[in-house]
Amino acid sequence: MRELTIGIDIGGTNTKYGIVDRAGNVISHGSISTTGYQEFKDYFKGLSEALRKEIAAIPGEHKVLGVGVGAANGNYYKGTIERATNLPWKGIIPLADMFREEFDLPAIITNDANAAAVGEMVYGAAKGMRDFVVITLGTGLGSGFVANGQLLNGKHGIAGEVGHTSVNPAGRFCNCGKRGCLETYVSATGIKRTVYKLLADHLEPSELRGISFDNLTTKMITEAAVRGDVVALAAYEYTGRILGMKLAETVVHTDPEAIFLFGGLSLAGDLIFKPTIKHMEANLMPLFRGKVKVLPSGLQNQAAPIIGASSLVWNYLDNAHNTHLTEEAIA
Amino acid sequence: MRELTIGIDIGGTNTKYGIVDRAGNVISHGSISTTGYQEFKDYFKGLSEALRKEIAAIPGEHKVLGVGVGAANGNYYKGTIERATNLPWKGIIPLADMFREEFDLPAIITNDANAAAVGEMVYGAAKGMRDFVVITLGTGLGSGFVANGQLLNGKHGIAGEVGHTSVNPAGRFCNCGKRGCLETYVSATGIKRTVYKLLADHLEPSELRGISFDNLTTKMITEAAVRGDVVALAAYEYTGRILGMKLAETVVHTDPEAIFLFGGLSLAGDLIFKPTIKHMEANLMPLFRGKVKVLPSGLQNQAAPIIGASSLVWNYLDNAHNTHLTEEAIA
The missing domain is CATH 3.30.420.40 (ATPase, nucleotide binding domain)
Structure with a gap:
């Protein structure tokens, strides 16, 4: 059966x-x-x-x-x-x-x-790993921690909300009621907000100037970046920099073997991985440098x-x- | 035997x-x-x-x-x-x-x-707890995590270095080689640096003006604060504010039942606990508010x-x- x-x-x-x-x-x-x-x-x-x-x-x-x-x-x-x-x-x-x-x-x-x-551990790229983190990049930024081979649920069953750690206490408004949370910068919505900020602040021409906030998708930003659009490229660089800086903080908490990026933004490949890894390493306590892999999820479908x-x-x-x-x- | x-x-x-x-x-x-x-x-x-x-x-x-x-x-x-x-x-x-x-x-x-x-779990105030954090406030700031009832060592055996998360990337120089690490603000050395910064920036009289950096101890700062010294009081307020802000980030990682403060600074009682709890709660993702206790270690000797x-x-x-x-x- x-x-x-x-x-x-x-x-x-x-x-x-x-x-x-x-x-x-x-x-x-x-x-x-x-x-x-x-x-x-x-x-x-x-x-x-x-x-x-x-x-x-x-x-x-x-x-x-x-x-x-x-x-x-x-x-x-x-x-x-x-x-x-x-x-x-x-x-x-x-x-x-x-x-x-x-x-x-x-x-x-x-x-x-x-x-x-858990999916990454059972079926994905974390098979056999005992200590890792998955960052999901969707509408928001979610995170799941496995430590000592177990899902880390925490006392109240709500562990792993690194999307609501602080990038800037006076920064962007967040759905959670706070300001400047990581997910307001690093997520499908976050990178859109960054594109609009860049379009507002700078004069560079960009194909993204013709797209409304409601219609703009991560895929459009990625495609524009691949075509060399300076605003789209700068948006990915900025997103990766902030993600890298904050991952450097997450790493010193649980000392994972790897951090897996999953979801829309993570499909942008080098556009997101390169600045993320660069700024994570630069901001890491030296003891941890070169030790923690940042990888795409093995369940990218x-x-x-x-x-x-x-x-x-x-x-x-x-x-x-x-x-x-x-x-x-x-x- | x-x-x-x-x-x-x-x-x-x-x-x-x-x-x-x-x-x-x-x-x-x-x-x-x-x-x-x-x-x-x-x-x-x-x-x-x-x-x-x-x-x-x-x-x-x-x-x-x-x-x-x-x-x-x-x-x-x-x-x-x-x-x-x-x-x-x-x-x-x-x-x-x-x-x-x-x-x-x-x-x-x-x-x-x-x-x-581990001491807190075996002999101290964390007996029976499965998810908690200990913050040691000595020369530096150390941290130890217990999750699912186990010490969290991490992949490389170096988990729990929250003393080297970032308060300000352009901030105080840290022994680790970075700048602005939490322990440069929140530790015996950190509060001394804060006292000296306050003495440099402000005009208020303070009994701490008569003490050299080398001779200044946490105990002296605590005693001055108890006597109402404005600089010592402001130094504790500032230290607790930064600790509270950063604990709010640690909490959303592992969702602990309690955070225990251990060591010199933690002996200052309300001077450190009040601002720490206040600013932790204010900076917490609302889902976590009112759930996590901040307590003195049960091994304070x-x-x-x-x-x-x-x-x-x-x-x-x-x-x-x-x-x-x-x-x-x-x-």
């Missing part, structure tokens, strides 16, 4: 889901709009119906073992989504309990970057967030002797 | 050692100068002789099980001290091997703040570094099934 898991990636715009086997093959997948429902209960109903159809359509003998969910501010211990700044629902949503009730399956929730980190989320279930089942997940009292 | 361990704390000025029992009682202790020997081999000879006398003088039936050493830049995996900026010896010193040869005992080395963290170092041995023996320490290949 084929054993399968459901992986769900709740993004700021779309929710992607898929049925995944042990080897990381996505048997089938689909998506619904995250923002297309006014109320959370309507969204959950829509998602449940879509999943039910997906499960019903699985061919052959099989057993679905659990649901893994990656979502901004997903809380691993509580199984909740807590005040996610990039999602339309307010308050604390008991998503794991809802999935358990609806499907009678164990449900594991964590933030999307933690899901990516559309299905990666689904695979990452599904890997939460395998990781959970493989560590079922570790009762910490269910028994930990939350302060 | 009484089981005992040797705890050694190699500080920038003095090396303290003691014989410690399972309950954390220091049976006997002593110290030698760290800086009084030109060559490392002479220092090691002096230390070995002192330890041999200490061991010979232990009354009753007993067995010494191992040596634990806390030292700046102590590398847990390699058992070395690597280019420690606060110690007089250059290069990489294979201290664990030297102790093993000299005393035929297992020797565990880690940086002094990691030793403090002279023998704490020795107890912390000795606890490395107990922790090692208790986790002897974890062969990671000896088998890990170092990249």
